[in-house]
Amino acid sequence: MQIGKARTATTEICIAVADAVEVRGRDLCGDLMGRLSFTAYFYLLLxxxxxxxxxxxFLDLLLVAIAEHGMMPTVQAARMTLASDPNALQGALAAGVLGCGPVILGTSELCGALLLKAxxxxxxGGDADEVVLELAREIREAGGKAPGFGHPVHRPLDPRAERILELADQRGVSGPHVDLARxxxxxxxQVWGKQLVLNVSMPIAAVLLDLDFPPAFLKAIPLLARTGGLLAHLAEEQQNPIGFVLAGHAEAAVSYGANNRT
Incomplete structure (x- = not known):
């Protein structure tokens, strides 16, 4: 059964033949391998x-900034999955990646949408200060949370966010989106009545937009970065298994209340 309109299926990313691989119109072996870093190659692919x-x-910088952040729930899920099946490295990696949403990995995509709207x-023709104040009020009145603000660990500043902004200024790439983020x-x-931490997600979005990165990067970069961190934890899990220790602590920390027993 045909779903959607009939169309010719095409791709502009890659074709592989018996003696060559072509990526984005370039010879993989004769041109790209040995010349491009993986970071540059990732940009080319996208x-x-x-x-x-x-x-x-800055793509390198941002990947380094958010690849690792300790024993996050996504890391715990990945390590416990590998403990359950030591041969399922890809499954354990997938378990970690599946949990990489706005709560755990950040809200760069939402920050980007907010900055683009601003x-x-x-x-x-709007005044920049009035525009961001209006948007902040709209979020608060709707009962939402301001994307890119607040952090459970980093207070009063997120050092990663401040470093990104510092380097953007130093290299002269801070533009209208970085200005709006500030x-x-x-x-x-002003709207929340207290100073909230500007976390790493907002500068990531602002710098990428000022450097003309496609909006798709705003979610792709955190995912790629955290994949590297997860693989590091899984490599350690193979040498120093703690997945079942994590599971044991989780079970011990939760009390059972059989309030509905008859």
């Missing part, structure tokens, strides 16, 4: 273009 030096630099209103910090403090 966009069809090779990155500028600033794009490559930028559109400013472009239409203004949003003050707007959120």
């Amino acid at each position: 966009t069809g273009r090779e990155p500028t030096e600033d794009q490559r630099y 930028r559109a209103r400013v472009t239409e 203004r949003m910090r003050e707007a959120v403090a």
